[in-house]
Amino acid sequence: MPHRQGEGASPGRTVIRLVLLLLGADFIRRNWHVVAVAGLAWGSIGVSLMIDALDGVLNFPLTLFGCLLLLESLVTLWVAQSGMGAQKTLRRVKGALFLLIAVLVITRHQASDMVLAILFGVAFAIGGALQITSALVVRFPRWRMALAGGVVQIVLAIVFFQPYPTHYKGTVPFCLALGLIFGGWSMIWLALRTRMLPPQVSLDRLASRTSDNDRPFDAGLYRGDESMQAMLRTGLAPVASPAGPAAPLTIHVWTPTGSAKGPARRQPVIDRYIAAVDTNGVISTGHAALELLPDLYISLYPAEEIDRSPDQFARLLRATADNDVKGRYLSDYRSEAAAWCESTEKIVFRDYRRAHLDRFWQRYRQAEIYNLTYRNCSSTVAQALEAALEGVMGHRDRHWSNAVRMMFTPEIWVASQIRKRAVTMAWTPGMVLDYARALRAVVHPRPLSWAASLHLALRQSRRLRRGWRARRHQQQDQQAPPP
DSSP: OOOOTTOOOOHHHHHHHHHHHHHOHHHHHHTHHHHHHHHHHHHHHHHHHHHHHHSSOOOSOHHHHHHHHHHHHHHHHHHGGGSOTHHHHHHHHHHHHHHHHHHHHHHOOHHHHHHHHHHHHHHHHHHHHHHHHHHHHHOOTTHHHHHHHHHHHHHHHHHHHSOTTTTTTTHHHHHHHHHHHHHHHHHHHHHHHHHTSOTTOOGGGSSOTTOTTSSOOOGGGBOSOHHHHHHHHHTOOOOOOOOOOSSOEEEEEEOHHHHSSSBSSOOHHHHHHTOEEBTTSOEEOOEEEEEETTTEEEOEEESSOOOOOHHHHHHHTOOSGGGOEEEEEOSOHHHHHHHSOOOSEEEEESOOOHHHHHHHHHHHTTBOEEBTTTBOHHHHHHHHHHHHHTTHHHHHOOSTHHHHHHHTOHHHHHHHHHHHHHHHSOOOHHHHHHHHHHHHHHHSOSSSSHHHHHHHHHHHHHHHHHHHHHHHHHHHHHHSOOO
16 A cells, blocks of 8 residues: 555545555456446545535434444444454454444434534544644654644544534534545545556555655665666566465564563553663664565664664654665574564464565665664565555455455454554554554454354354353252252
């Protein structure tokens, strides 16, 4: 998927782009007109909902929507027990959140409408504040666009907070309308742009975060001749032969706490997503790498160690060209683990597109550049993973029901939120870890379908009932008087 720093997309728009990434450019090229028409219809419905929410006469079926949302939340909570690890947690969070919103919608009380407005307003305010802060601190390419997007989110938060003109009655339709409008526009834009792409170019060239348009081309940090530099500018690298995957693709993550030598203090969120400080005051940001045996390993390091002392760390957060340094790519995981330590976490993908990954790596490795926030180990692995997963769902199943199923998968929403925060701040090993786990749950779902989820949930429910009955009979036998 395109890594556009500062795109400031809405959650719905980001989800749609991620779904279309997994469907693949070939899928969209064949059905670009369907995607464009669907986007137009989606946007038109959003506009009508916006008018309905703001004109003072609400025609939106709130009660029906609340009942459907309640049913969805109950089913999600029911089947959550059949998930595993992070998948179970995500389904529980999604089910609980949807249950709260459904109850507030169904009650149809003025206080409920106000609570919903406050919830949505707080979400937009926090999102806008984070986006504005990251844009001002990191100064990534297009940071001014991100700053404007953050201001728009703050304005929308104010719109949710103030009662005029509907006294909070149009909160739910207004929020849905925003998602539909942004999502429809994203579908139309992506369909038209993909239609014009040559067959050998993937979706990441639409708005590549590492494209040479983001900053002036520095020939001193690139190796290769003029023909290779021209190839980098156009993105038309030769494509490797599409051989089937001979080995699983593994994402290695060294978390900040796992790689630091004796963290001085525990700060769960900061330690996981930003950095950990050891007893000597040295900051450890962790590391991420991608491995595909026997011949592909993606691990980017600075050629010379960067001074990460606290007084220099704030300056290094800026994604500006003056912080670009010479980079180096390590050869294999074994040597890296022997020189440092074993990776803290390993996320394995069995299904991927090797040809897409080879094409990305052939282009990307020509630039030996490292930037702590703009082009680091984590952003490199995230882009490589997206290149490997592009079209994997569309190649597996070409039916449109596959896209609809993904839209209702909680993990795709979590992955889209992680990606949105990462491209407007910076990719970190913790974000790569959660992003890879969420995408793995989408690409390799456990269980494979909602029907299977319900089946497993029913089986587990029957096992619990049998266990409860057995314990009750055992207690009755123990309490019975001896003959």
